[in-house]
Amino acid sequence: MATMLEGRCQTQPRSSPSGRETSLWSSGFGMKLEAVTPFLGKYRPFVGRCCQTCTPKSWESLFHRSIMDLGFCNVILVKEENTRFRGWLVRRLCYFLWSLEQHIPPCQDVPQKIMESTGVQNLLSGRVPGGTGEGQVPDLVKKEVQRILGHIQAPPRPFLVRLFSWALLRFLNCLFLNVQLHKGQMKMVQKAAQAGLPLVLLSTHKTLLDGILLPFMLLSQGLGVLRVAWDSRTCSPALRALLRKLGGLFLPPEASLSLDSSEGLLARAVVQAASAPLGLWTGALAVLRSLWSCWGCSHRICSRVHLAQPFSLQEYIVSARSCWGGRQTLEQLLQPIVLGQCTAVPDTEKEQEWTPITGPLLALKEEDQLLVRRLSCHVLSASVGSSAVMSTAIMATLLLFKHQKLLGEFSWLTEEILLRGFDVGFSGQLRSLLQHSLSLLRAHVALLRICQGDLLVVPRPGPGLTHLAQLSAELLPVFLSEAVGACAVRGLLAGRVPPQGPWELQGILLLSQNELYRQILLLMHLLPQDLLLLKPCQSSYCYCQEVLDRLIQCGLLVAEETPGSRPACDTGRQRLSRKLLWKPSGDFTDSDSDDFEEAEGRYFRLSQQSHCPDFFLFLCRLLSPLLKAFAQAAAFLRQGQLPDTELGYTEQLFQFLQATAQEEGIFECADPKLAISAVWTFRDLGVLQQTPSPAGPRLHLSPTFASQDNQEKLEQFIRQFICS
Known part of the structure; x- marks a missing residue:
């Protein structure tokens, strides 16, 4: 939003x-x-499509071409036409009449449905490790389920929900000028909800107002009451009782117990059964505080809600498990190249555990944890792609x-x-x-x-x-492929021409396709996964080809003929004396893969058009705040006080970035998010190692990077991609 x-x-x-x-x-x-205008030609770009590789049926069935013709609607604008009644009195009471007409789905026999759920039944039958077995009295278990469920939620009271929606509608009209929602995006969500399957909503948490605005928006569009998860520690007992009746969810204290605790198993089973048919939105009491602080603001806000295309989770699970392959960690992929021990990039994918393995994820198998991480990457990629770029x-x-x-x-x-x-x-x-x-x-x-x-x-x-650097980061996903390619070209030219050399001198050099692929792979492995947002179903070499195609399409690279070879436009037949154009069907001594040498001989050079130098510099500068923060983090290895906790070392690095910004004027890098990203990347790269301790995990410098020589190699490896 x-x-x-x-x-x-x-x-x-x-x-x-x-x-x-x-x-x-x-x-x-x-x-x-x-x-x-926000469109080119007749239509505006329709964003937020789901993955065609992992969910092809959802990609086709939940989208129609007519959706792009639909415009926007203001969800907080309620008029006489939105009710069943007409007249001058209706025009004055339209908010109240509209709230009375909202459909509130009943929640009946919830304890009985939870008792019949698969998780609770497996726990009672002893099929789950730590279960109670069949010896426990069912009545006692039912009472325990009712106690846990009473802490989690209460049946929503339709009168209170309608009264609260009426008050919230009046409040939102005082706070917002309008709340725009794309009718086509909402139509896709409504079509997915018609199947009768559970609908789960995930979000990127743009503002604290989302926890109030989104449930109201979904209720106004006929999708029912969105259950909002609240932190019980921030709410008083009276407020907690009110929020339960409005559809709020509160996790029981037993849900955070150890995995081998029977109380924790039962609580987690009840939570899973209670939240299965609901869309969850995590919020806090800070939402109400932010609304109260905005009440006295003299400016009214225009808001826009983006909804990505829904997809079938069952279809994704089947497709995702079928395309899993071998992966290596960032340390295995990049550390030998950084230290100069080898030059070839391994032909495998990177596995980066950027999703914290805590809480409910610990109860899952390793295969399911991997599935959750890759699903998170898919969802985040779709969410970023569906967000509109603002003028700021x-x-x-x-x-x-x-x-x-x-x-x-x-x-x-x-x-x-x-x-x-x-x-x-x-x-x-x-x-x-x-x-x-x-x-x-x-x-x-x-x-x-x-x-x-x-x-x-x-x-x-x-x-x-x-x-300004934080705001400009919102534009990075738009030009990310071109920015990665431009920085890779900069790294390829770093050892050949002076950094301040003229553009004409850089355009003389020929760049082979293999060299470009290698540089793109190195930079792609270095960048954090939450920034790159590379879909797990997309291979690294496909992404390299996409980056190369983008550079050619935007005019930065121009294809050149291989030195000493005949032109590509020459389609005349070659001589057949050395190589036959046909082979016996059973001859496997030579394969068609030998023709790959022709692809390896492709060369490119930088375009000499007038706009190319400025555009190339613009693309390189988009990634410069992150790369400069990584380079300064490598220089900080000589000064950092280790061992320390991850939070403590991140604070040390952030203070160093601030001090460097004051000295050199590079304030774009003085961002705590960049410090966190640098620490996580160095931990995955093997520069920092994590060891357990009684006070919690602590970071210390690995023996490999304890020497100043290897630290300088790391810094030099990062700085080759930075365009000064």
Whole structure:
């Protein structure tokens, strides 16, 4: 869910200590740049499609071409037409009448259904390790189930739910200007709900308001009451009792017991049976606090809810298990290459445990844990792909990485986003959009008036640059393939031409396809999985080919003929003296794989078009905050106080990034999220090792990277991908 605030553009005369200056108005552009539309041609990009490889039936059945023709609706706009009644009194009571007409599904015989569930029955029959067996009295077990269920939830009271939805509708209308929802996305979810199967909702938690807004939105669209999971430690007993009657869920204390505890097994079985037919949304009391803090705000918010295409979990499980292959850890893949022990990249995939194995995941088998991690990667990829890019992210990216004329580049970047199949969450007059975006960023930029009524936009140094870098990260998934390819090309040219060499000199060199594949693989393995969002069903070499195709499509790479070979356009027959064009059917002494030598001989060079140097630099800078943070983390290995806990060492690294930012002015890297990502990557790479201790797991430097020589090799390996 992306939010925008209304505000007015304010000009503040301030000097530019960092030297980064961007002109607001552009010259030389026609009237076609005066309006920005969120679509190219007739349709806007439809985003959030499920995986066609893992869920082909869902990809086909839960999508129709007519969905793209549907527009948006305002879910908090309730009029006389939304009720069954008409008249002047209805127009004044339409909110209340609408809430009375909402369908609240009854929850009857819940304890009996839980007693008959598979998990509880397996526990009673002794088929589960730690189960009670058949010797326990069923009445006692039923009472225990009712006690645990009473702590988890209470049957929703329809009157209270309708009263709360009426009050929430009035409150949301006071807080929001509108809440936009794509009718096509909602139609897919409604079609999936018609099958009568459990519907589970997962989200990326964009704001704290999601815990209140999304249940109301699903209730208003006829999907029933969304059960929200709350933390019982943050709620008083009275509030907990009220939330239970409104459909809230509270995990019992027994659910966190050890795996061999019978009380914990029974509690987890009841929780699983109670939450199976429900969509879960984790929230906290901070949601209500944030709503209370927003009540006195003078600005009203425009919000937009994105829903990705639903898919069948059963279909995914069957397809995902059939395409599993061998994988290696990041330490096995990358550490020998970093240390110079080998040059060939292993022909296997990377397995990175970026999903924490805690809580309920510990009760699963290793195969099921792997399934959950890969499912999380699929869901996160679809969620990021379905989120619209907002104007503040585009503005922050231009201010950090382009430093030229904002009017023309804002329109250009919007068009590039739409061409890559991503959606934007804005439209309107170009100058109004820029003024609106700058008003949202007024605390982090300074506006200077220059001659002819033009404005100069200067990012404020310090925390302002850090905030702009965080906003620009929202644009990284759009250009991620091109950015990985550009940084890989930069790493390939690092040892051949000077970093500050002219573009014409870099364009002379030929780049072989094998060398490009190797550099892309190295960078792809180095990047964290939650950033790369590579689907588990997609192989690394397919991704390398996709990156190479993107570089060719955007015009950065131009195919060249192999030196000394005949042109590719020459289709004349070759001589048959050395190699026959046919073989006996039983001759397996030579295979067609020998023809792969022709593919290995493909060469490319950098394009010499006028826009290529700036675009290449723009792509490299998109990944520069993360790569620079990794390089500084490698330099910090000489100063870090180890052993330490993961949280403690992350805090040490973050303080080092802040100190380096003050010295060198690289505030884009002073982000705690980048520090966490660097620690996790170094742990998977084998630079940091984790050992158990009475106070908890502690990190210490591995013996391999205890030497300063290997630390410098690691830093040099990372810096080859950074474009200064």
